[in-house]
Amino acid sequence: MDNLPYAPSAANRPVFNFSGHDALTQSTLPQGQYRLSGPSEKLDAGHWPVRGDLAHIRLAGRCFVPHYAVPMPRTVVAAGANLLAANKADAELRDVLAGGTVFNVLDVTGGWAWGQVGEDGFVGYLPVEALEG
Numbered sequence: 001m002d003n004l005p006y007a008p009s010a011a012n013r014p015v016f017n018f019s020g021h022d023a024l025t026q027s028t029l030p031q032g033q034y035r036l037s038g039p040s041e042k043l044d045a046g047h048w049p050v051r052g053d054l055a056h057i058r059l060a061g062r063c064f065v066p067h068y069a070v071p072m073p074r075t076v077v078a079a080g081a082n083l084l085a086a087n088k089a090d091a092e093l094r095d096v097l098a099g100g101t102v103f104n105v106l107d108v109t110g111g112w113a114w115g116q117v118g119e120d121g122f123v124g125y126l127p128v129e130a131l132e133g
Contacts, residue, residue: 043062045085045123046085046122046123046124047122047123048123049071049104049106049115049116049123050063050065051065051114052065053065053066053067054066054067054068054069054107054114055067055068055069056068056069056071056104056106056116057069057070069106069107071104071105071106071116072104072105072106073102073103073104073105074102074103074104074113074131074132074133075100075101075102075103075131075132075133076097076098076099076100076101076102076126076130076131076132077099077129077130077131077132078099078130079097079098079099080096080097081096081097081099081101081126081127081130082095082097082126083095083096083097083117083122083124083125083126084124084125084126085124085125086125087109087110087112087114087125091125094122094123094124095117095121095124097117097126097130101117101118102117102118103116103117103118103131104117104118104119105131108128111127111128111129112125112126112128113125113126113127113128113130113131
């Protein structure tokens with residue numbers, strides 16, 4: 001028997017276990033095992049947190065990507081933070097965020113945070129310094 005938790009057999013073990021995580025509950029997590037039974041859905045990049053290498057955990061089973069991430073809620077520190085379509089200063093502007101706005105971070109690379117405004121807002125990139133914590 002292996003030392004992985006949650007079930008006596010790997011075949012019957014849940015895909016993910018996020019016990020104690022405030023933002024996700026058992027009812028909102030994908031359940032069971034997944035298989036690619038058709039093409040991955042093509043979703044609008046400005047409104048759905050999915051890109052070629054990563055997607056929000058709630059999209060598991062809908063989109064095929066190498067990695068799924070649990071969002072890390074962060075707060076925009078000051079008004080006027082530009083949410084951009086790409087991780088460069090001259091990228092297309094998607095939104096201007098007010099101070100106190102919740103931004104769910106899914107990835108941080110090279111001084112940029114990629115994620116989604118709240119649970120269903122625009123998806124894009126913010127400079128890491130625009131976020132608290």
